[in-house]
Amino acid sequence: MYLQKKSFHDGIFMKPLRNISLLLIVIALIGCVGSSKPATHMYGTLETQKICRVAVLPFVNQTQYRNGDIIAYRIFTSELVNFDRFNLVQEGDVRKVYQQMQIFPGESPTYEQVRVIGERLEAEILIEGRIIEMTHGNRADEPFPVLGMSLIVYDAKKGVTLWTTYHRKKGDQYRKVMHFGLVNTIYALVQRMSREILNSWSEVGFKQCTET
Amino acid sequence: MMTVKKLVLAMCICIMSSSVANAMRVAVFPVEDLSKGKNGVNFEFTSYLAKEIAGRNVELISQQAVISFMVRNRIRWVGFLDYNNILKAGQELDCEFILLGTLDQTKANKAGGLPVYGLTFFLVRTTDARTVWSNSKAVSIDDVQRLLGINEPQTGNELLAFLVQEAISGWPARIDTDIMQQSILEIENVILEPRFAQPGEKVKCIVRLRRDDKGQSPEIAIKVGPKIFMATKRSAGAYYEASWKGADILLAQRLAQDDMGDEFDRDPYDKDRFFVQNIASHQIPVPATMASGGSMWQMYEVKTGMTQANTAMYDSGSSPAFVEESEIYESLLSGSNVDGSYPVSLSIIWPDGRKKIVFLGTYYVDGRAPQVTLDVKSKEIDGIAAFSDKITIIPHMDQREPVKRWEISVEDEDGNTLISENGKHFLPQHFTWRGQQSSGRFANDGEYQIVLKTWDRADNMALAVKKVMVVKEEPVVHVEATQRENAVCVDMSAEKRRPLAYWHVELRSQTGALLQEKEGNKLPVQLEISNEKLSEAGKVECLLSAKDLLGNSFKNKIEDIQLLADKKEKSESDKIQEQKVTEDWVEDF
Numbered sequence: 001m002y003l004q005k006k007s008f009h010d011g012i013f014m015k016p017l018r019n020i021s022l023l024l025i026v027i028a029l030i031g032c033v034g035s036s037k038p039a040t041h042m043y044g045t046l047e048t049q050k051i052c053r054v055a056v057l058p059f060v061n062q063t064q065y066r067n068g069d070i071i072a073y074r075i076f077t078s079e080l081v082n083f084d085r086f087n088l089v090q091e092g093d094v095r096k097v098y099q100q101m102q103i104f105p106g107e108s109p110t111y112e113q114v115r116v117i118g119e120r121l122e123a124e125i126l127i128e129g130r131i132i133e134m135t136h137g138n139r140a141d142e143p144f145p146v147l148g149m150s151l152i153v154y155d156a157k158k159g160v161t162l163w164t165t166y167h168r169k170k171g172d173q174y175r176k177v178m179h180f181g182l183v184n185t186i187y188a189l190v191q192r193m194s195r196e197i198l199n200s201w202s203e204v205g206f207k208q209c210t211e212t
Numbered sequence: 213m214m215t216v217k218k219l220v221l222a223m224c225i226c227i228m229s230s231s232v233a234n235a236m237r238v239a240v241f242p243v244e245d246l247s248k249g250k251n252g253v254n255f256e257f258t259s260y261l262a263k264e265i266a267g268r269n270v271e272l273i274s275q276q277a278v279i280s281f282m283v284r285n286r287i288r289w290v291g292f293l294d295y296n297n298i299l300k301a302g303q304e305l306d307c308e309f310i311l312l313g314t315l316d317q318t319k320a321n322k323a324g325g326l327p328v329y330g331l332t333f334f335l336v337r338t339t340d341a342r343t344v345w346s347n348s349k350a351v352s353i354d355d356v357q358r359l360l361g362i363n364e365p366q367t368g369n370e371l372l373a374f375l376v377q378e379a380i381s382g383w384p385a386r387i388d389t390d391i392m393q394q395s396i397l398e399i400e401n402v403i404l405e406p407r408f409a410q411p412g413e414k415v416k417c418i419v420r421l422r423r424d425d426k427g428q429s430p431e432i433a434i435k436v437g438p439k440i441f442m443a444t445k446r447s448a449g450a451y452y453e454a455s456w457k458g459a460d461i462l463l464a465q466r467l468a469q470d471d472m473g474d475e476f477d478r479d480p481y482d483k484d485r486f487f488v489q490n491i492a493s494h495q496i497p498v499p500a501t502m503a504s505g506g507s508m509w510q511m512y513e514v515k516t517g518m519t520q521a522n523t524a525m526y527d528s529g530s531s532p533a534f535v536e537e538s539e540i541y542e543s544l545l546s547g548s549n550v551d552g553s554y555p556v557s558l559s560i561i562w563p564d565g566r567k568k569i570v571f572l573g574t575y576y577v578d579g580r581a582p583q584v585t586l587d588v589k590s591k592e593i594d595g596i597a598a599f600s601d602k603i604t605i606i607p608h609m610d611q612r613e614p615v616k617r618w619e620i621s622v623e624d625e626d627g628n629t630l631i632s633e634n635g636k637h638f639l640p641q642h643f644t645w646r647g648q649q650s651s652g653r654f655a656n657d658g659e660y661q662i663v664l665k666t667w668d669r670a671d672n673m674a675l676a677v678k679k680v681m682v683v684k685e686e687p688v689v690h691v692e693a694t695q696r697e698n699a700v701c702v703d704m705s706a707e708k709r710r711p712l713a714y715w716h717v718e719l720r721s722q723t724g725a726l727l728q729e730k731e732g733n734k735l736p737v738q739l740e741i742s743n744e745k746l747s748e749a750g751k752v753e754c755l756l757s758a759k760d761l762l763g764n765s766f767k768n769k770i771e772d773i774q775l776l777a778d779k780k781e782k783s784e785s786d787k788i789q790e791q792k793v794t795e796d797w798v799e800d801f
Contacts, residue, residue, distance in 0.1 A: 067246045067316065074291070074314050074332040078346040081334070088343050090336070092294030100401050112574055119571045120399055136318045136328070179354075186318070187330030187350030 038167035038193075038200045044160055046205040054080065055089035055123035055156070058098065060106055065134035065186075072131050072149060072190050079194040080127075084208040089121045097121060111159040118156020125162075125206075126154040136186040137171060144171035145186040147193055153201070163204060167193050236387065238265070238335075239273035239307040241282075244291030246316040253290050257315060257372070264376055265311070268383045273305050281305055295341045302338025309344070309387070310336050317368075320353070327368050328352040329375050337387070344387050349379040404556060404573050408669035411551070411579040416455040417572065419443065419558055433559040435569070440559070551577050581672035583610035584639075586664055588678055591761045594709060596659065598681040600762040605643040605662055605678065615639050619665045622655075630655055639666065647682045657682050687712060687760040689735065691768065693776035698743055700777050702754060705736035715758040719773070721749035746774055 056077050061069035073091075080086055097120050103109055108128060109117060118126055133148030148168035155162050171183035174192065183189045198206070240262045245254035259275065266272050281287075281304055285297055291314045293301070301310050312334045317327045328350070335345040351371055356364060365371040401420040409415050417434050432443040434454040443452035554577065558570045587606045588597040597603065605620075618639055621632035630649045645662070647655050664676045687710045692703045702719075706712055716731040719741060727749060728739060746752055754770040770776055 067250065070246060070250070070291075070314070071316055071330065075330075075348045078332050078334065078348040081343050081346040090295055090298065090341055090343070091292035092289075092297065095289075095292065096294050115571055116573050120402075138319050138328075182354070184352045184354040185328045185330060185350040187316070187328075187348070188355075191348050191350070 036167075036169060036173065038165045038197045040163050040165045040200055040204065042163045042204065044155065044162045046155070046162055051124050051206065051208060052087055053089060053121075053123045054086045054125045054127065055094055055117065055121045056080065056091075057094060057109065057117070057126055057128040058105070059129040059131060060108065061131045061134075063131055063134045065131070065136070068131045068134045069129075071187065072129060072134075072147075075187060075190040076129065076194045079191060079198060083195070083198045084202075086208050089123050093121055114154050114156065115159035118154070118159070121156075123156050126156045128152045128154070132166075133168060134186065137184075145183065145189045146170045147186065147189050149193070151197060153206075163201075165197055165200065167197055169193055235269050235271040236309055237271045237273065237307040238309045238311055239278050239281075239301060239305045240265070240275070240311045241278055241293070241313075242290050243313040243315050246314065247318075251289055251291075254315060258313075260373075261311075261313065261376060261380075265380055265383060268380065269385065273307050277305055293336070298336055298338055298341040307338060310338060312336065326353045326365065326371050329368075329372055331375055331379050333379060335384070335387075345382075345384050347379050347382055349375055351375040351378065399558070399570060402558075402572050404575055406575070406670070407573075408576050408578055408671075410670050410672060411577055413670075414455050415575055416453065417443070417556060418446075418451055418453045419572070420451050421560075430563070431561040433561075434572075435557040435559050436554050551579055553577075576670070578668060578670035578672060581674045582613055582615070582666055582668050584608065584664060584666050584674040584676045585610075586662060586676045586678040588662075588680060590680070593681055593683065593711075593761070596679050596681045598683050598762055599647070600682075600684050600764050602644055602646040603680055605645065605664075606641070607639050607643075607664055607666075607676065609639070614669055616667045616669050616671065618667070621663050623661050623663060624655075625659055630660065645680075647684065654684065655682050657685050683710070683760075683762050683764065686764045686766045687758055689715065689756060689758050689766055689768065691754065691756060691770060691776070693754075693770075693773045693780060695777040695781055696740075699740045700743070700746060700773055702739040702741070702773055703736060704739075704756065706758070710760050713759050713761045713763075715756070717757075718755040720753050720755065722751045722753075723749075725749070727752060741773070 056073065059069040059073045059076075061067075077088060077091070081088055094117075097117050101109075101113055101116065103113065114126055118124070128151070130150045130152075131147075132150055133146055135142055135146045137143055137145040146169075148166075150167075151165045153162045153164070154160065169189065169192075171185075171189050174181045174183045183192060240258060242253045242255060243258045243261060245252045245257065248254065255275075262272050262275065281301060284304075285300060287293070287297060291312060293310070293312065298310060301307065314332045316330045318330075320327055329352075330348075330350040332348040333346060334343050336342065337344050351374060353365065353371065356371070356374060365374055399419060399421060401418075403416075403418040405416055406413070419432065419434075421430070421432075432445075432452040432454075434441045434443055441454040443454035445452050553574050555574050556572045558572050560566075560568045560570070585608045587608055589604045589606070590597045590599045592598060615638060617634065617636045619632060619634040620643055622630045622645060624630060631645070632650070633643075649655055659679060659681050662678045662680060666674045666676075668674075688707060689712075690703075690705045694701045694703065702717075704715070704717065706715075712733060712735060714731070714733055715735060715737075717729070717737075717739065718726060719728040719739065721727055727745060728741060730737065730739060741752060751772045752774060754768075754773050756766075756768040756770075758766045760766075
């Protein structure tokens with residue numbers, strides 16, 4: 001009888017505990033499945049440990065999203081300023097050099113042009129971005145924003161590519177549980193992804209120099 | 213009591229004045245509104261934003277002053293500024309910081325919902341044009357849903373207000389205004405032309421510098437390889453100009469793996485290239501690898517654009533020496549020529565000793581014209597491409613390279629141009645000529661030549677010529693009928709120069725009955741019709757049709773071949789008569 005009572009009580013308490021633990025495991029798995037890190041491909045190593053000045057080149061918009069290049073550019077640049085307090089070349093100076101070198105909107109600079117831009121702007125690193133996929137998620141079949149972007153990092157002194165990064169995500173991939181964590185706007189998605197990219201770059205030596 | 217009151221009042225005044233003194237002087241530039249298109253501006257939002265940040269220890273510069281500054285300095289774009297204008301803003305507006313903002317809005321995620329907003333700020337210090345603070349925020353109604361909908365934004369403006377509060381919530385209380393060490397950008401503009409030059413052509417470099425605040429004039433030089441060309445200052449502005457002949461510097465390529473040592477200037481951007489002075493008759497020892505595997509020195513006598521190789525042999529380790537009989541060995545040297553790329557750098561030396569070398573770009577010397585040939589798709593007559601309707605001309609380049617301009621024309625045998633066309637950049641894949649002149653009239657039958665001139669980026673011209681023939685006239689088929697004893701022979705022949713692709717002949721009786729039919733693709737050919745059939749048929753007509761290789765067709769109908777045969781007989785007898793008449797002596801003349 002005691003044994004029966006004990007097993008009966010165990011059944012009452014064990015079942016909910018088991019269910020809760022199962023639920024927690026499922027939530028954790030969902031979180032794992034949803035995450036995707038930026039994919040970085042290295043072409044060279046960053047020789048200098050001091051990146052004092054960074055220039056972000058105008059992004060190229062390969063989508064139909066209006067002004068997607070400017071939106072991504074401004075938000076990425078904002079994150080770059082906050083990331084490690086890099087000394088950022090002003091967008092106006094970058095645009096002026098582009099205009100003088102007759103690099104038209106939508107065009108990428110050649111390697112020689114990269115060197116010239118780096119010298120003229122006195123930047124150690126140049127970053128160029130391409131928007132490959134961009135939707136703001138107000139359609140019934142695609143309710144969450146989607147962004148796919150590719151970034152190229154150049155060593156401005158040598159005019160060579162250091163690494164390229166491709167990152168693509170949807171707003172619902174940041175869901176934690178229920179509706180919490182969802183990214184509902186394309187702007188917030190650009191911001192989150194920019195931070196993830198910069199965090200991944202810090203692992204390959206992308207650090208600001210300490211100026212005195 | 214009064215003393216205490218006075219003391220408190222004095223303390224309050226001090227606190228207020230200090231807070232005013234510590235307040236940041238900020239100029240808020242018009243916010244770029246991307247929803248209004250590129251370079252759209254939202255003045256209402258700018259005013260609202262200015263009011264919001266005013267309460268955060270900020271002393272604002274008036275919007276009118278900011279707009280006047282933009283007008284004076286011809287700043288036509290919003291959302292960003294360049295270094296020079298930022299410094300000017302600091303001086304002319306007497307502000308420590310400028311705030312640049314970008315706003316965008318998109319449609320609601322759900323039908324009938326509020327729009328979605330995104331906002332980005334950049335706070336820039338005017339003393340050194342450094343971005344010291346930035347923030348980027350976005351909001352949609354889904355982000356601000358509250359329990360039971362209490363205090364939820366109901367309109368777009370309320371949502372925007374919420375966004376602004378979120379964005380400026382991280383406004384820095386204090387920012388260090390000390391100037392960080394930063395290089396000043398001196399170069400405003402660079403003109404290097406031509407980028408593609410012929411050997412001996414003059415190359416010019418013009419550099420515009422930003423005026424030095426201290427009023428110092430730097431020493432400017434243009435460095436091309438090892439050579440330095442001093443730049444002269446133009447009278448107006450801060451323009452410096454230098455020019456030189458594009459092939460003054462000779463490039464030589466390193467041969468084997470042996471290091472040349474420090475004897476020659478190595479190209480800092482290409483370790484396999486080095487520069488030597490173009491001194492006539494200068495002998496340069498250049499290492500090479502023998503075909504047998506040993507090593508040797510190869511002596512090059514250098515002249516402008518030309519090289520002569522006098523080889524010398526030595527065992528590895530010994531110094532080079534000439535031998536009487538030289539042998540040519542296989543060399544990896546591609547040939548010291550003046551064609552190549554030449555990097556150009558700017559050297560600035562300030563009176564205070566500051567130095568800077570800046571890479572400006574590269575120009576190319578190209579002395580070789582592109583190799584262009586013409587190919588036509590058509591039939592040939594006597595080895596010449598011929599056409600009656602149209603002809604397709606395909607240009608071929610042995611080594612494809614960008615083309616500066618091209619011109620194609622059609623000339624007759626006298627050299628007169630019938631039609632021409634020109635263009636820039638890339639050569640078209642093919643041209644089509646329909647045998648027309650520029651006036652629209654068709655050209656006469658005859659031989660013409662198509663002339664294609666192509667200029668590469670260094671203005672080297674290539675010429676390609678192709679002969680073509682216009683044949684629009686119908687082919688001529690001669691028909692002769694000869695009366696023989698028992699039959700009439702019909703002979704058909706054509707011009708040898710105009711081979712036929714097809715011919716067809718029918719002999720029909722007066723009633724239309726087909727007496728004989730024949731076809732083929734070669735002439736001459738002979739048909740025979742017996743006298744019996746002729747008498748039975750009465751009048752025999754001959755229907756002839758033919759087409760040449762170019763598609764020109766020919767048709768002929770001879771009403772009565774018997775008549776034709778009789779005519780021929782009569783003309784032959786008349787000829788004999790004429791001859792007889794001429795032979796008889798006329799007594800009474």
